[in-house]
Amino acid sequence: MADFPTSPLKRTLRIVFFGTPEFATVCLDSLVESQHEVIGVVTAPDRRSGRGQKIQQSAVKSAAVAHGLPCLQPANLKTSEFNEALAAWEADVYVVVAFRMLPRIVWEAPEFGTINLHASLLPQLRGAAPIQWAIMHGLNESGVSTFSLQHAIDTGDVLLQSKVTIEDSDNAGTLYEKLLIHGKALLLKTLDSLLAGELMPQPQLSVKPRLAAPKLCRENTLINWHETTDNVLNKIRGLYPIPKSWTPSPIGDIKVLKAHSIDPTVALPRDAQPGTVEVIRDALVVRCSDGWIGIDELIPPGKGRMSGIAWSNGLQTPVTQIGDQA
Secondary structure (H helix, E strand, C coil), X not given: CCCCCCCCCCCCCEEEEEECCHHHHHHHHHHHCCCCEEEEEECCCCEEECCCCEEECCHHHHHHHHHCCCEECCCCCCCHHHHHHHHHCCCCEEEEECCCCCCHHHXXXXXXXXXXXXXXXXXXXXXXXXXXXXXXXXXXXXXXXXEXXXXXXXXXXXXXXXXXXXXXXXXXXXXXXXXXXXXXXXXXXXXXXXXXXXXXCECCCCCCCCCECCCCCCCCCECCCCCCHHHHHHHHHHCCCCCCEEECXXXXXXXXXXXXXXXXXXXXXXXXXXXXXEEECCEEEEECCCCEEEEEEEECCCCCCEEHHHHHHCCCCCCCECCCCC
């Protein structure tokens, strides 16, 4: 593991930036405008996508081109060709924001190692989707961490952290925006502290329970109506606007975008099975294990987004059950 300086450096930091999506682009922009010197960028290769299979470049490559920065786009991070080109830049430190896992030959190469920005308060929510899982786990606080990269994913020594409150009204989109603001500021503060010889790495604490943030997939975005109303609502808002929660129904899979809790004093059957669908007071409601929630917006199969009640009113045959019992 790299040693950080204990006294101020009398030069600027030479940085190679690794990243791919829009979240990383905002951080790259702030680094370019800082006192530090971004000397190169590493991002994903261009790919064909869309209806016309046109070549698409990553958001970070677009930003690199706009800033006039040289860019490497390796398919394989272990090749001698890539690592020789990387070494030729003579960086002091690598900075990683939303990029794939780096091999040891890459992350240990610069003098001060590799610094990663992660969208959680490590050691909580290690993994690929910390923003969505923070809400899905029902947390009222999350944040961002900078840490030194090492072999096991998201386990390196923590450098700095910044906390963010999660409001009941937050979803993955609004939390993303909060974390982005805190993240780019924390990354600059981390690099400024390195330059000043003030960074003091701390091993990640052992916490119980330690919550994970695995990659999102069809299985873990499925709504389980046998869970509590709180858990179901957390899943819906935690997966909005992307990738969205979903539930099976007799007419196909339905994506659920927005929902709200129903006052338990409202006259609804208390012995209904989870996944039972009712219409009451011009609202589409669904039974969970301990109560009912109202479906505000959804996307039915083959259609665009609409209100829950508009979908229900347009059905020729009413849907009375959704979920695994539909």
